[in-house]
Amino acid sequence: MAGMELDFVEWLRQRMPKSSQVRIGIGDDAALLTLSRPELVATADLLIDGVHFLTAEHPPEAIGYKALAVNLSDLAAMAAKPAGALVSLALPRDGAGGLTPSELAKRLFDGMLPLAEEFGSPIVGGDTNVHAGPLVVSVTALGEPTGRGVVRRDGARPGDxxxxxxxxxxxxxxxxxxxxxxxxxxxxxxxxxxxxxxxxxxxxxxxxxxxxxxxxxxxxxxxxxxxxxxxxxxxxxxxxxxxxxxxxxxxxxxxxxxxxxxxxxxxxxxxxxxxxxxxxxxxxxxxxxxxxxxxxxxxxxxxxxxxxxxx
Amino acid sequence: MAGMELDFVEWLRQRMPKSSQVRIGIGDDAALLTLSRPELVATADLLIDGVHFLTAEHPPEAIGYKALAVNLSDLAAMAAKPAGALVSLALPRDGAGGLTPSELAKRLFDGMLPLAEEFGSPIVGGDTNVHAGPLVVSVTALGEPTGRGVVRRDGARPGDxxxxxxxxxxxxxxxxxxxxxxxxxxxxxxxxxxxxxxxxxxxxxxxxxxxxxxxxxxxxxxxxxxxxxxxxxxxxxxxxxxxxxxxxxxxxxxxxxxxxxxxxxxxxxxxxxxxxxxxxxxxxxxxxxxxxxxxxxxxxxxxxxxxxxxx
CATH class of the missing domain: 3.90.650.10 (PurM-like C-terminal domain)
Known part of the structure; x- marks a missing residue:
């Protein structure tokens, strides 16, 4: 998890539910996941303060929840089973809603973690930075097809x-x-x-x-x-x-x-x-x-x- | 590729080298990749104007190149073979360096594509949005271990x-x-x-x-x-x-x-x-x-x- 303060990485690592699929999680240069078969489904969505949520109005937990949920929704759209997610943050230097950048990050993850656990999508990596702009939450969700393959959007037939x-x-x-x-x-x-x-x-x-x-x-x-x-x-x-x-x-x-x-x-x-x-x-x-x-x-x-x- | 203008998605799709590993690329809810074995290496790095690059000084092609290269470097650190990448952008509403947001996005990808081709890491998904803040380039790189597995950072032994x-x-x-x-x-x-x-x-x-x-x-x-x-x-x-x-x-x-x-x-x-x-x-x-x-x-x-x- 590049660029992240060590105590924050440790905080997050301790909160991550154990998963037999995650062979290497947060803390090395990259994560290593075991999949059921040699096929991967991947999707990414990036959410920005003022566009997809409002830090002035919405609790950080709700923002974190949404950022992961929209990505899991894309996996659902393919009929894929979630396997993990990577979360990259650009945190406003002055924080938001009275929170420091670090407090904001923790509360964003507090909102994500129950959802990650519910759907078997542990957070296996990411990157956290502080900058002069608004909060940006960038999530990539990883999933796997079931034995029946994925469902695309191009298969609708007249009469359906x-x-x-x-x-x-x-x-x-x-x-x-x-x-x-x-x-x-x-x-x-x-x-x-x-x-x-x-x-x-x-x-x-x-x-x-x-x-x-x-x-x-x-x-x-x-x-x-x-x-x-x-x-x-x-x-x-x-x-x-x-x-x-x-x-x-x-x-x-x-x-x-x-x-x-x-x-x-x-x-x-x-x-x-x-x-x-x-x-x-x-x-x-x-x-x-x-x-x-x-x-x-x-x-x-x-x-x-x-x-x-x-x- | 959520949130992206259709003509931009088409522009990017046409530029992507064909890859036998990419069964579904840009254009559906998520990408589908075929891997050599049921193991995945994944890493993410997010780069921000004013922190990791300067749009006022650096050509967008160089910024795009760097954003993908730092992620491929993390795959290299695990001795993993690149398999694909997802690229999410937060583009400044007023553009940067005299470029509109759309021109900026295209030139960022122009910088990434030769590197993606050289290292067999096609861009298979992502998300592009416009906002009131600075340029943010968020990349997730996907890779696969070779038959010899990955190399971690925790295996150094006295005498090495x-x-x-x-x-x-x-x-x-x-x-x-x-x-x-x-x-x-x-x-x-x-x-x-x-x-x-x-x-x-x-x-x-x-x-x-x-x-x-x-x-x-x-x-x-x-x-x-x-x-x-x-x-x-x-x-x-x-x-x-x-x-x-x-x-x-x-x-x-x-x-x-x-x-x-x-x-x-x-x-x-x-x-x-x-x-x-x-x-x-x-x-x-x-x-x-x-x-x-x-x-x-x-x-x-x-x-x-x-x-x-x-x-």
Whole structure:
């Protein structure tokens, strides 16, 4: 763990749950992990104060939790099993929220560690530095495919049913900091049926579904009445004047899974949903390109890709 | 590659050399790599404008090169073979050095790509964001052990000879931006002899050797006359008034390898140095704790851990 104060490295090492997969953890030039098979899934997300969280408002534990959770959500989107994570920090020289840089770092890790333990993703390395800018939390999550391989986003086929794992919209009211990454759900569903395509919803259903369709060379029809709208989206709509549905389609940071399965598999999943999973059918995959929203009265309109994209 | 503009992802994807190890690269929720065996080496380093480089002075290509090279140096320190890297960027909203954020990102990658190709470390994922702070480049490098396993820093034994792979000191005059990570040397040496312990010199010989000794539960005696002093350290000494040796011992960012081998292996390496490697013996490992510097007249003094540590 380069650049880190020794006492901090020791503090972190002592808090890391023992893992039989971690042959060398924090403290050497690099970590050494044992995997179940010679295949690795890897993903990285970098979160910045003022963009993805606010140190002035959010407890550091929640920020640390989110930074790891968004990465675990990407592993879930591939139906991969978490194996470890590397965490690099740029800490503001003057600290934040009345905390010194070192206190801030410890509380960020305090937020990550329960999640790391719950999902079997020990922190095996990283780097910590102090600088003149805002807090930056950069996480790389490592995972492994199960024996059934990974699920890509390019396998959706016309006729498939589109499902989501939970309600959408209004995440910035709180869920974006405390959501449960759908790792367990993804692995369970992957064992149960043939997942044709899957991704996690980070930028809003309308934008993310357009991406899945583009990658798969297909289109989709979403049933407006079927989109599950969160209570937070409904509450938000009262202040913005937008429809709750619009929030559900485009707010982003839902971190639910979007999956595409055959009609038979959809029937099976919806009539006998695996324990611990929620599934809501929202529409169908079609051969013609473009994503369309069908209103209850049958009118069709193009679903604009108005999702929130971090810049 | 979350959060990245689509045209940028496409730009980067087209530039990435084809690799048979990369089953899924940039563009899905996560990357999928095939490894030679079910073992993974992983390391992360985060570099920040004003701390590790200066956008006002250094070309973005050199900054990108350095960000990947320091990570490959950590893989080399484990005698691991590079397999891929993830690169996350926090780009200053107003750009830097007259470049827009997007131009800056492209030129950072322009500096990384030749190095990625040379060492077989394709960029398989990452994240790019724009923010109100300075440029932050966060890299995670992935590698694999050879059949001989990795080399840790905790295996040095009393009687071992300490070797370094090149001259030390004065790196900030230029070498820190353009050094060659000692990946090939590490793999060659690991094939040739039994490497007892190894690390890369990032914070200065005096501090890094103290770390290697502490991890191994040993001490060391360094011969002052044997430490290879770079021309840059000698030049720097003329302006600072410090001894060139002091610069060689404590400037940091040398990114040479420090290795500990048996006397027999040291003889073998020094009399018949493998092609492409340079090796200089600088001292010996001893049983008693602490690192001592022996002057040519025989006087001994403790080697202070005055290395440069990034904060």
């Amino acid at each position: 049913v589109l499902l989501v794992t939970g309600e959408l919209g209004g995440s910035l009211a709180g869920k974006h900091l405390g959501f449960t990454p759908r790792v367990t759900e993804a692995l369970t569903l992957h064992q149960t049926v043939e997942l044709q395509a899957m991704m996690d919803l980070s930028d809003g259903l309308s934008l993310d579904l357009a991406r899945l369709c583009k990658a798969s060379g297909v289109g989709a029809v979403v049933e407006a009445a079927a989109v599950p709208i969160s209570a937070a989206a409904s509450a938000l709509a009262m202040t913005t004047g937008d429809l709750p549905l619009k929030h559900a389609l485009s707010d982003g940071e839902d971190f639910e899974l979007l999956l595409s399965v055959s009609p038979d598999d959809a029937d099976r999943l919806l009539s006998d949903t695996p324990p611990g999973c929620r599934l809501i059918a929202i529409g169908k995959v079609v051969a013609s390109e473009g994503v369309t929203l069908r209103q209850p009265d049958g009118t069709m309109e193009p679903l604009l890709t108005s999702g929130y994209e971090h810049r | 000879v300490l070797l370094v792979t090149g001259e030390l000191g004065g790196s900030l005059a230029g070498k820190h931006l353009g050094f060659t990570p000692r990946v090939t040397e590490a793999l060659t040496l690991h094939q040739t002899v039994e490497l007892q312990a190894m690390m890369d010199l990032s914070d200065g010989l005096s501090l890094d050797l103290a770390r290697l000794c502490k991890a191994s539960g040993v001490g060391a005696v360094v011969e002052a006359a044997a430490v290879p002093i770079s021309a840059a350290a000698s030049a720097l000494a003329m302006t600072t008034g410090d001894l060139p040796l002091k610069h060689a011992l404590s400037d940091g960012e040398d990114f040479e390898l420090l290795l500990s081998v048996s006397p027999d292996d040291a003889d073998r390496l020094l009399s018949d140095t493998p092609p492409g490697c340079r090796l200089i013996a600088i001292g010996k490992v001893v049983a008693s704790e602490g690192v001592t510097l022996r002057q040519p007249d025989g006087t001994m003094e403790p080697l202070l851990t005055s290395g440069y540590e990034h904060r």
